Structure formats: structure tokens, C-alpha cells
Amino acid sequence: MSLDTPAVTPTPLNTDPPLNADPLLDSLTALFRRVLELPEVPGDGNFFLLGGDSLVATRVLSAVARTHGVELTFEEFLADPTPAGLAARVGSATAVPATR
Template sequence: MREISQMWREYLNGREVGADDDFFALGGNSLTGIKIIDRVARDYGVQLSVRDFYLAQTPARVAGLIEQGRAGT
């Protein structure tokens, strides 16, 4: 999960990102979301849908989606 927070930080202009911080409250937008989704696919081999990413909204929940994707569930 820490890796996901750091990834978000890279795309959100270096803002501090905690496990339960909301993507949109941090200034995230659709373009940034797509970039993060692409990075997750590249780094973790998990394809998140835009919908799932936006509904997850926090690094902790996105990390959970990645774990589910890696487990094949």
C-alpha cells in the first residue's frame, strides 16, 4: 500500500498521500487517474477499470484491488 501512496504522490505533484486520502480531494482528475491506471497495469500486471479506480478513491482500496487482481479473483 505504501508503494501505491508513493505512486500517487508522483502523479499529484509531490503532495503527501496517506493510505486513506481521497484521490479527488488531493486534486486528482480523470487524466491523472488514467495515468495511474496505466502505471498499475505496467508495474503490477493488473488492469483496473476506470470505474473501479474511481470508486476505490484511496491508495488502501486501490492496493486491495491490485491484490485481488494478482490473486485472480
């Protein structure tokens, strides 16, 4: 190595999970990460396959109601227990109907 070679400064790695284009999906993904105590959860990550159980699912539903103002049933959660699935349900529940 030559003494004239400039030093290379390593670029720090981004340790934050990637953000989705949808803030609602980001919020629900963060909620799954928090309650499951995982560093990363994909938008299509199944809550139960990621280690969640019915008791922890009630915490998710409670947080969704507090944060987004939508009360989902446990059956609705079971239908698609992923951040994307919940985002679709919350989004449709909060959508304003079009007026004619």
C-alpha cells in the same frame, strides 16, 4: 550557561513519508505522491480530494498496469480512489487461488 555543558547536536528530521507494513500500499501511495506532486499522501487519501482529475487518473491506472500487471477500469478506480482501495483491488486480482 556553563562552559562545562556539552553541546547538543540536533537530530535530523526524517523527511521521508512513513512506510506502511504493506509494500503494495507503499507502492501505490508513492504513485499517488508522484502523479499528484504531493510530499505526502495517506493510505486513505481520496485521489480527487487531493487534487487529481480524470486525466491524471488514467496515468495512475496505466502505472498500476505497468508496475503490478493488473489492468483496472476507471469505474473500479472510482469505487475507492485511494491507495488502500487500489491496493485491495490489485491484491485480490493477483492473489493465487488456494488449491485443494
